[in-house]
Amino acid sequence: MDFILNPFVTILTLLYSIFNQDMVLAIIVFTALIRLLTYPLTAQQMKSSKAMQVVQPELKKLQEKYKNDREKLAAEQMRLYRENGVNPVGGCLPLLIQFPILIALYQAVIHALAASPLSLIDLSGRLLIPGLGDVIPLENRWMGMNLSLPPDMTTGSIIAYALPVLVVITTWLQFKVTTPPMPPSEDGKPNAAASTQQTMGTVMPLMYGFFALSFSVGLSIYFIASNVIGIAQYVLMGKADFRNILPFGLGRTQTAAPALTTPTPTRRDISKGGSSTPPKDSAKPSGGGKPRR
Incomplete structure (x- = not known):
């Protein structure tokens, strides 16, 4: 774990020296940097989770249909995953990769906030940049x-x-x-x-x-x-x-389908398409239908 922890402790201490020995700001910026570095893993995990959610209804049907035949159920599940491009372990792998990184980040904060003499000696031995140990002990108030x-x-x-x-x-x-x-x-x-x-x-x-x-x-x-x-x-x-x-x-x-209703014509619709009632025959001449001379 030291091969991850020591660089993290070094970066956190370096940020502390850059931001005018502000430990809180260094922790916030350091956390943001780690989040950015692990973004591809987070995106992959989200994609896999979304794909699994899409096939979940069909998966439940298969489990109910083949609940007494485990071999057939496993085969049908793999067919469903294959047809929909779903990797059943796609969401676990990014999480497993992120886990040691998050543990190292957690440990880096603990080591950087060293308070006892022994922990201060341990902190100075983890710094990978020469001269960075001059800022030890770090201001922790x-x-x-x-x-x-x-x-x-x-x-x-x-x-x-x-x-x-x-x-x-x-x-x-x-x-x-x-x-x-x-x-x-x-x-x-x-x-x-x-x-x-x-x-x-x-x-x-x-x-x-x-x-x-x-x-x-x-x-x-x-x-x-x-x-x-x-x-x-x-x-x-x-x-x-x-x-x-x-x-x-x-x-x-919000996701429920709206009920189908017959639209009621509005004034705007009437003005565009005419009156909602059939127009009267106003072209028929009065007086017996004979045109005037």
């Missing part, structure tokens, strides 16, 4: 808090209370925006996948918020920055799905 320690609630600082709340909110928003709603079950039965998705969307943000109470302030800032940048990525790519966060199920009804 921000808004009256120590970035290397958990938020201290006893100080009464608004920021200390706000950080865990922002972690919960941004994690929830990113999950909702980047996760499209599951289609309803055709037979009216409860959708197990949708229930699992809803549970994850509730438990995961609360879990991260709980972790933010014991993690360092610098890591909370990293989580918030990562979530906000992730949401911005999806919005800029036009892939953000806001149906999950609309109240009262409005997002789910």
